[in-house]
Amino acid sequence: xxxxxxxxxxxxxxxxxxxxxxxxxxxxxxxxxxxxxxxxxxxxxxxxxxxxxxxxxxxxxxxxxxxxxxxxxxxxxxxxxxxxxxxxxxxxxxxxxxxxxxxxxxxxxxxxxxxxxxxxxxxxxxxxxxxxxxxxxxxxxxxxxxxxxxxxxx
Numbered sequence: 001x002x003x004x005x006x007x008x009x010x011x012x013x014x015x016x017x018x019x020x021x022x023x024x025x026x027x028x029x030x031x032x033x034x035x036x037x038x039x040x041x042x043x044x045x046x047x048x049x050x051x052x053x054x055x056x057x058x059x060x061x062x063x064x065x066x067x068x069x070x071x072x073x074x075x076x077x078x079x080x081x082x083x084x085x086x087x088x089x090x091x092x093x094x095x096x097x098x099x100x101x102x103x104x105x106x107x108x109x110x111x112x113x114x115x116x117x118x119x120x121x122x123x124x125x126x127x128x129x130x131x132x133x134x135x136x137x138x139x140x141x142x143x144x145x146x147x148x149x150x151x152x153x154x
Contacts, residue, residue, distance in 0.1 A: 006133055016130055019043045019116040020050060027111040032063045041116045041127055043134075044075060051111070051137040052078065053130050055123035059115055067108055072096045078138035079104050081147065088147065 006013050019041055025031040027044065037060045044052040044066070052075050056062040065071040072092050080086040080095035084103055094100035118126055135142050 009129060009133065012126060012129065015041070015116050015118065015126065016133065019053070019114055019130065020134065022114040022116065024112040024114045027063070027067050027108055027113050029064075029067065031112075032060070032067065035060045035063055035115070037061065039118065039120045039123060041118050041123065041130065043114050043116075043130075044136075044138075045112045045114070046107075046110065046137070049137060050134045052139055053127060053134055053136050054139070055118065055127035057120060057123075063113065066113075067105075069101055069105060070096055075138065076101075076104050076108070078143075079107050082138055082143060083107055088151065 006016050009016050020043055024045060037058045039055070039057045040059050041053065041055050042059065042062060043050055054062070054074070062073075065073045066075045072095070076095040077092045080091040080100055080103075081088055084100065084107075086094050086100055095104045131140055134140065137143055
């Protein structure tokens with residue numbers, strides 16, 4: 001099987017490197033306040049591991065929802081499923097409220113993020129390509145394949 005690298009991104013390699021090696025900030029309200037309401041790409045890190053890559057039309061709103069108690073979003077749901085072993089059917093609601101949400105808050109509180117600007121027309125394509133290259137723990141192809149296997153009837 002062919003192994004993809006950041007070189008395969010061609011002219012977008014620099015944007016990928018900015019996203020993955022750029023300046024990082026805490027994924028907390030104090031680390032988010034200065035982010036504007038602009039479109040772009042977000043990479044979430046746990047230590048030096050990329051755990052999540054996505055695109056958004058509003059960087060500020062998305063980053064706030066990641067760290068906010070009571071918010072249902074893919075990052076919080078995936079943290080509950082992958083790191084806490086919560087079943088996929090109930091993970092979204094449990095990651096938003098209750099004791100599981102508090103555990104997700106602790107997980108996310110130690111994470112950092114970086115952003116890279118992108119045009120709205122290319123955000124989704126770049127995000128998909130970056131996910132393929134980085135294979136993040138929450139939304140990468142390995143994680144999604146493992147979840148599909150876990151959902152098979154026993």
